[in-house]
Amino acid sequence: MTEQPQARLAETYAEVEDALLSRWPETKLEPSLDRIEAFLDLLGNPQTAYPVIHLTGTNGKTSTSRMVDTLLRGLDLRTGRFTSPHVEKMSERISVDGEPLSDEEFVAAFNDVAPYTHLVDEQESHPLSFFETVVAMAYAKFAEAPVDVAVVEVGMGGSWDATNVADGVVAVVLPIAVDHAKYLGDSPAVIAVEKAGIIKAGAVAVLAEQEPDVSAVLADRIAEVGATAARAGTDFGVVSRQSAVGGQLVSLQGLRGRYDELFLPLYGAHQAENAAVALAAVEAFVGGSAPLDDELVRAAFAQVTSPGRLEIVRTGPTILLDAAHNPHGAEATAAALEDSFTLDPLVGVIGVMGDKDAEGLLAAFEPHLAQVVVTQNSTDRALPAAELAVVAREVFGEDRVVVEPRLADALDRAVALAEDGSGGGSIAAGGVLVTGSVVTVGEARAMLRPSRRRGEQ
Numbered sequence: 001m002t003e004q005p006q007a008r009l010a011e012t013y014a015e016v017e018d019a020l021l022s023r024w025p026e027t028k029l030e031p032s033l034d035r036i037e038a039f040l041d042l043l044g045n046p047q048t049a050y051p052v053i054h055l056t057g058t059n060g061k062t063s064t065s066r067m068v069d070t071l072l073r074g075l076d077l078r079t080g081r082f083t084s085p086h087v088e089k090m091s092e093r094i095s096v097d098g099e100p101l102s103d104e105e106f107v108a109a110f111n112d113v114a115p116y117t118h119l120v121d122e123q124e125s126h127p128l129s130f131f132e133t134v135v136a137m138a139y140a141k142f143a144e145a146p147v148d149v150a151v152v153e154v155g156m157g158g159s160w161d162a163t164n165v166a167d168g169v170v171a172v173v174l175p176i177a178v179d180h181a182k183y184l185g186d187s188p189a190v191i192a193v194e195k196a197g198i199i200k201a202g203a204v205a206v207l208a209e210q211e212p213d214v215s216a217v218l219a220d221r222i223a224e225v226g227a228t229a230a231r232a233g234t235d236f237g238v239v240s241r242q243s244a245v246g247g248q249l250v251s252l253q254g255l256r257g258r259y260d261e262l263f264l265p266l267y268g269a270h271q272a273e274n275a276a277v278a279l280a281a282v283e284a285f286v287g288g289s290a291p292l293d294d295e296l297v298r299a300a301f302a303q304v305t306s307p308g309r310l311e312i313v314r315t316g317p318t319i320l321l322d323a324a325h326n327p328h329g330a331e332a333t334a335a336a337l338e339d340s341f342t343l344d345p346l347v348g349v350i351g352v353m354g355d356k357d358a359e360g361l362l363a364a365f366e367p368h369l370a371q372v373v374v375t376q377n378s379t380d381r382a383l384p385a386a387e388l389a390v391v392a393r394e395v396f397g398e399d400r401v402v403v404e405p406r407l408a409d410a411l412d413r414a415v416a417l418a419e420d421g422s423g424g425g426s427i428a429a430g431g432v433l434v435t436g437s438v439v440t441v442g443e444a445r446a447m448l449r450p451s452r453r454r455g456e457q
Contacts, residue, residue, distance in 0.1 A: 009111045013103040016110040017090055024129035031160040035124045036132045040165055042116040043136060046143030047166040050080070052150045053281055054166065056195040057174025057208065059329040060274045061153040063266065063306040064174060067278035069151045073098055074300040075286070080142035080150040082135070082163065087308045087323070087442040094138045096145050109137045112144070131155050135162040149285065159197025170284050171199040171227070172206045172277060176214045177328035189213040196221035203227045204284040208277050209237075230255055232273070236280040241272045243340050250301075252276045255283040257291025262301045267310040268336025275301060308441045310336055313448045317418040318343055318431035319411075321445055323438040325352065327360030333435065334368050343431030345370035345421035347414040350392070351407065351440035354383040361436060362395040369433070371417055373402045375410035377440040407443055 010016045024030075040047060053068055055061050062083045069081045078097060086092040091106040101109060113136050121127040135155075142150045152168070154161040176188045176195055192214040199205045199221050207218055209232045222229050230236060239251040239258065247265035250272045251258070264275055283292060308323040310333065318341075324330045337346070348369040352358045362372070374389045376382040385405040392401045402417070404410035411434070418430030434444045 009114055010107050013091070013106055016107050019110070019114070020090070020130050020133055023133060024127060024131075030126050030129075032126075033160065033162070033165055035120055035126065035128050036135060036162040036165050038123060039113075039116060039120045039128060039132065039136050040139060042119060043113060043140050044143075047139040047150075049143040050147050050150050051285070052152050052166045052168045053170045053172065053285055054152050054154070054163065054168030054198045055172040055174065055281075056154045056158045056161075056198050057172070058177040058191070058326065059324075059332065060174040060208075060270060060277075063271060063309050064172065064274040064278050064281075065151050065153045066306050067275055067301070067304050068172075068281050069095070069098055070304050071278060071282040071292075071297065071300045072149055072151070072285075074296045075282075075292075077148040078145065080138065080145060080147040081152075082138040082150065083153045084131070084134075084155050085438050087438060088446050090134075093134060094141055096141065096147065101141070105141075109141045112140055113137055129162075132162045135165075139166065154195075154198065157191075157197075158195040160194070161198075164198055167200045168198060168203055170206060170281050171203045172208075172281050173199070173210070173218060174208045174274070174277065175328070176210060177326065187213075189217055192217040199225060199227050201225045201227065204230060206230045206277060206281045206284055208232050208273060230280055230284055232276060232280075236276055236283075238269075238272045238276050241269065243267075248272060248340070250275055252279055254279045254291065256289060259291075259294060259297050262298055264301050265304060266306055267340040268332060269339065270332035270336065271306075271309070275304075308438065308445060310340075311445075313445060317415060317429075319415070319448060320431060320433045321441045321448075322433060322435045323441045324361070324435050325356055325437050327357055327364050330361045330364035330435070334364050337368050337433070341431065343418075343429065345418060345430045347417045347421075347430065347432050348372040349375060349407075349410045349414045349432060349434045349440075349444070350388070350436040351375045351377050351385070351410075352383050352388060352436040353379075353381045353439070355381070356383075356437075358383060358388055358391050358436075359395060362392055365433075365435070366395050369396075369400075370421060371400045371402060372396055373404050373410045373414045373417070375404050375407050375440070377407060377437060377443050379439055382437075382439070407440065408447060411444060411447065 072079050081095040092100045094101050205227045241250045251260045311321045322333045324333045376385045389403045414432045
């Protein structure tokens, strides 16, 4: 009898990163919950130890998760939060009490589950993936903490997503559009069938505004499992919003009451809509008929952050980072640029993944960018800059496209173009938008924020 391989415990963050990345990548999918269910069973099913607020949708999941988390902590609840992908560092995906795990905590979380990984690998027809392993780490860590509630963002889709072994008492469905078409389908209605899978029996389904055919799919699922629906535009929503220095002032109608002139330090109508969804999700979780405390809500929204979502990382010229990576997200970002910024010229630095709708994304930004510097991030999945340039020239025209394959060079070139186009004044009116992929934004963020404190998000 041959001896089976045993998981080696890690001593450093780098060793954990290497061990996780050696597993199936997030982009390689085999639609089954068998592996993650077997894994969590060996771990004692930690995902049943606390209530879960589960979020799906095409865009806005991470920002909304962070808002939900902040509101819950304002209620003196201990929270766990799982989001993906990460912007700069893998450990960002797992947070407790609003803070990502430290390197030491991340190593400990890995070592808690590592002894069981090979047991599952041996039993199943496919080995555990990177994503399944990190999901198990999160669920186990939340049980160990222990948390009062976990805020969990799906990785992709819903029904077959590894996070879906947990049954959310609140299921949040953010706007559904086309993304990951190869895996999820090529129309919002088809994709909605997969995403609706997070809505479980007895749950409250908090639904952002959707296209009519998507709404019909979600309504069918809610009726099928006996869930309760709370719909944006009917049961809650944005009453008003106006741009303000550093963000916007929003008035929200919740499920339990109205909350006026809340400062939200994020930009764009889409973030106001995310805030309304987050508020409704927390009200649904808390239950009862009384509104949440107004000052609590006000204080919570005022401290929300969402790295890489129209985040200003430098001024003179202004450099914005935004993780938009599909046409739907790009359209929301473009509208926010028009709404909240007066940067002239605005130069884009764009690097996308090879499986994304690059033409649709570029078209959404074209009216707002004076020029675009096409580039690529460091991953194998990145669309080569030369190939992206071909698409960009079709959208922007030859004269407005610059090619810089190295991201660092692209940033330097874009800053120079923004400064030159601003007339050379002491305070540059131009700006740079880095976008196209979470990875591109994460790598740019690391280059542009080298002096930030260790662990700061």
